[in-house]
Amino acid sequence: MLRPLLLTAALLCSTALQAAESAIELSVAVKAPVSAVWQAWTSSAGIRSFFAPEAEVDARPDGAFHIYMDPYGKPGMKGADGMRILAIEQEKLLSFTWNAPPHLPEARAQRTVVILRFAPEGEGTRLSLSHLGWGSGGEWPKARAYFEKAWPNVLKNLQTRFETGQPHDWSAWRAQLKQWHASEAAK
Template identity: 80%
Template sequence: MRKLLPLGLVSLLAFPAHAAEQGIELAVTVKAPVAEVWKAWTTSQGISSFFAPEALVEARPDGAFHIIIDPYAPSGLQGADDMKVLAVEQERMLSFTWNAPPHLPQARQQRTVVVLRFAPQGETTQLTLSHLGWGSGGEWPKARAYFEKAWPNVLKQLQTRFETGKPQDWTAWREQLKQWHASEAAKPKP
């Protein structure tokens, strides 16, 4: 008599190991309890304390995850200004959509996925970031290279926010953006 494999095992055998997603994987230890690190990622005020000067975050499936890096840019070019929360597991996991920066318009039309995992370690938190869903042609390699540099900076800003006990002051950043936009507006148009 022939023995049948369980359906789950058959599914696993049908896909070769090399088909695994090649994501950006980072992990940091944050000197704060998991509840505080969770709040930093899941509230508008928390995001503006380390990540960007403005945000709209609704930590629920299909909720807004709008990260406004350049509030003076036109709508749609302000940062991750139209992203959505995908899944939430209180103080354990948050996932959301993400897009490429404005200087990569073809890749920006697509969405990738970021998954954050929070693990309490006493009075500190182990935070793991996985950024998945990368294409391979066109602007995708440039988008991936951009985030391979950007995400470590974001995570460092998160660590600094808790090490100093102070939220990020965005005053100088806003002033630089205002000046840049004013200079761009003053340039003659072809």
């Protein structure tokens, strides 16, 4: 009699915790072995191949995970400046801190957590992304809405990188950023 009650209590607690913490959950199939997908996420060159034009990745607990969407921006305004790796399990798990984009300074001052899980699937990899740690007031809803749109694009770039066999070409993006920074400096 006690065992079913304990199971029911555990289920209710688990459900309540899940309801309290709503994560962005995404999963994609990548046409590449786990080792290649892992390398794409855990090295600076790998990040540049699909995610951003510049990166500094030190794949160890508390290592750097700086992803620069705007490498010409001022320090602290380049993208995911100052992010850290939280946990790493070779070719299985990578978690890191994350911040909101610069146009949401209140949320940007906080940190959320991204967890990536890598699993073999057929001849490729199943990559699962969980982004959690969302607040509920202020700029938090805008930050979450931003990443609900951004993460699918990042994962699509990852898939395309392996489908084509070519890294993403950031030259047009860099040219636009240089032009924008030059116009901002002239003001």
